[in-house]
Amino acid sequence: MARHFEQAGEGPLxxxxxxxxxxxxxxxxxHAEALDLYALxxxxxxxxxxxxALHAARSELCRHLDDPATRAQALAAMQALAHDTQDPALHAxxxxxHAKFCTEQDDYEAAVxxxxxxxxxxxxxxxxxxxxALLLEGGAALACLERWPExxxxxxxxxxxxxxxxxRSNILYWLGYSHFQSGQFERAAEQYRASLAALPGETPTRGRVLSLWRYGASLRRLGQCRDAAAALTDADTCARTLNAGSIRGLIVAEQAALALDTGDHDAxxxxxxxxxxxxSPHGDEGWDVLRPVLATVGLVRGS
Incomplete structure (x- = not known):
């Protein structure tokens, strides 16, 4: 139908x-096809x-595609439109x-x-x-800065x-992150469990994958290996469905550590x-879990 209207010279339709x-x-x-269709x-x-709204949708798709350059372009277009309309809602x-993007690029101060x-x-x-929405992104960046009370x-x-x-699920995820990073694994598990319960249905989403991964990681640190394995398996299944390779790396690193904890060196x-x-070869996320496993099983981290 879109092509039909375009061929008729009716772009607005x-x-x-x-x-x-x-x-x-x-x-x-x-995701890649959707990104191209939004451009059309x-x-x-x-x-x-x-x-x-179209640029915002493209920005979110770029998270799945690990495409920060296109995401930055979408954010710049959103900023220009907010400036032109002077609509407070668009500015917010x-x-x-933009704050979410800054946090995911490790620029936490800019996000705050x-x-x-x-x-x-x-x-x-x-x-x-x-x-x-704003308080969520601010709180997430503050958690990454280890400013736990704020x-x-x-x-x-x-x-x-x-x-x-x-x-709500995302907010609970970041509350769980705050507890996890400060070593409060029991409280972290509670928040991640609540984060999963807040999500509607069982549809795979990025949020569900991340909460399942962190929930499994919390349970592993509590010694609850069977439940940890179940959560991590669910996380990996969802990540495969989403084609989320970079997130799968985090999950599989945790599964490797769990296998080592249970004495299965081959696995x-x-x-x-x-x-x-x-x-990703850049940054430390995932590698902090994987490095001790690599050392124990006689492997070395790739360059």
Missing amino acids: AWPHWQQAAQEAAGLYA ALAGSPPPQAAF EHAAH ATVQAALNTWGPLLSADHHS AEAALNRALGHGPAPAR ARALALEAQALL
Whole structure:
């Protein structure tokens, strides 16, 4: 239908059909195809609010595709549209997306500053939903900075705004992260379990994968090996469905450590080799778990 309208010279009638096609492709985990279809929708000159939503969708798809350059371009387009319209809601949504991007690029101070600036400038004009989104991203960045009391305060404030289930799950995930990183594994497991319970249905999502991974990691540290194995297996199954190779590296590294904990050195070695191939060579995430396994089973980390 989109092609039909374009061939008739009716671009404004085509873009909603490109958008629907992109949404359906994303629903089938065809992330690259969905990204291209959203670009076709944008080429149809949708109105500013719709264009903003299309760029936001592209930004989220880039997380699955590990494509920070295209994601940065989408965020820049969102910022320009927010500036042109001077819509507080668009400013808040851009700030939340940009803060998330900063956190995932390990620029935690920039994430905190982005959230604080948005709240200071637009706070009284924003809905509870926008407040919860911003406080979530600010709390996540603060947790990564190991500013535990500030992180938990921001995240609990985000919960107080009555977020929708998916965001509530994400907030609980970051509360779990705060406890996990500070060695409170029992409390972390409780938060990750609550994060999973908050998610609607059993559809594989990035949030479900991450919560299952961290839940399994918490249980492993508590010595609950059988339950840890079940959670990590579920996480890996979901990650495969999502084509999330970089996240799978984190899960498989944890599975390798669990195999080593239970004395199965052959399984630990095989899983360690798989994790080594999946993990990003940059940064420390996943490698902090994998390095001791590699050393124990007689492997070395690749360059």
